[in-house]
Amino acid sequence: MRSVLLTTVAAAVLTTGIVAAPTITQADDPTTCVPAESEQHGIATFGYFSSQFETASTIHTIALERHLPERASLIAITASMADTGLLNQQPDDDADGVGIFGWTPSEAIGDAEQLSDPGYSAGRFFDRMVEVGGWQDMPPAQVARVVQGEAKGTVYAENQASARVLMTMLQGSIDCLPVVSPGEYTHPTPGVSAGGGFRTPDGPGHDGIDFSGYRGTPILAAGDGTVVTVLCNAHTADGAPYSCDVDGSPQVLGCGWYLEILHTDQTVTRYCHFESEPPVAVGERVSAGQEIGTMGSSGNSSGPHLHFETHMAYPAWPGTAVDPRDYLAKRGVRF
Structure with missing residues (x-):
């Protein structure tokens, strides 16, 4: 039953590019998917808010329309996940860039209105991607980094695994992740003292x-x-x-x-x-x-x-x- 539900949602995504809020509710079955809610981004589907799912589905749809291989979708979803969290940033948002890739509007890439259109941005991303020599054989995270113009950094590699899971969801081939009843929490390494801290002055990018x-x-x-x-x-x-x-x-x-x-x-x-x-x-x-x-x-x-x-x-x-x-x-x- 869970597989059928996910396949139905994924099919709707690929057909329309829009995810309707799924009718998933808490049931006696402890493996039932329970969506989270957010006033800004809608109901979460399998751990992703509907707005994030829409972004990923739009990227994947544009890739299919251009007859690009599956890895093209993975590359673009990885890039969007790393730079905007798969959210479509608007010109009036307090953000560094516009659209699903966080780009700065320019004559070469598009104005703010164009970049606010996820379909347009996905197309422009793929235009730039196919110009990267050897992109078909490079690690997806590395291609994403090159397209986004980042000389270094691990943020794309760190998001590639999550992007791959989301790709699997879009293709309808993964069961709804089971939910476990809440329980107590514990120290991950009892008896071992904590060292390097969270985002210290010496390590502002240390996220743990x-x-x-x-x-x-x-x-x-x-x-x-x-x-x-x-x-x-x-x-x-x-x-x-x-x-x-x-x-x-x-x-x-x-x-x-x-x-x-x-x-x-x-x-x-x-x-x-x-x-x-x-x-x-x-x-x-x-x-x-x-x-x-x-x-x-x-x-x-x-x-x-x-x-x-x-x-x-x-x-x-x-x-x-x-x-x-x-x-x-x-x-x-x-x-």
Whole structure:
């Protein structure tokens, strides 16, 4: 039943480019999808607000109309997710740019009114994308970064996994993610002290806190929820893939082996730098205190530690990050 519901919603997206609010309600079945609500962005569908789903579906529809391969949609959705959170920024918004890619209006790319049209912006993105030499063989996040004119940074690589999940939803081939009843929260590495802080003056882009310990230290799920991401995220400065099965270094970029858990209140906890691939799978329910892997040093790391992030919405991106100390304190956990 859940697969049929999702397929129906996805089909409506691809046909019309508009997502009607799904009639999903809390039921006795604990795996029923429960939408979140937002006055600004509408009802959430499978963790995404309808406005975000509309953006992704528009991008995918334009790609199909142009007979571009699936990876083209993935590249563009990754870019939009990283730069605007899949939201269509308007000229009068307090934002750095306009449209679903956050561009600055210009004669070369379009005026503010044109860029406010998601279909137009998606088309212009693909115009620029196909001019990137070798884009078909480059990592999607690297292509997104080049098209967006960013010389460096990991934000695109960090959003590629979430974009891939959303692509799967659009294609109607993933079940509605199960929801777990609320439970208690816990420290992700009991007995291990917190080190690097959240967005300190020395690390304004550090969106979490670090717990440094011994290799193999158990990492626990901070709360009940559903695993939504398990991925190796490691690459060199020029975008070349880097193995997560060996120790990384400060010169390697990315979270290494990492996973994300979607909790019942639609918040997300992210765990980075596992020693090896976490022994849990996407879609699997986990409980607070359950071991989800062990501490390692994969990715951008100078030694074994857990980089722990907390986000107030799914998909997780820098704009949704909050201080983990405050997040857990409000849930009864202090350290």
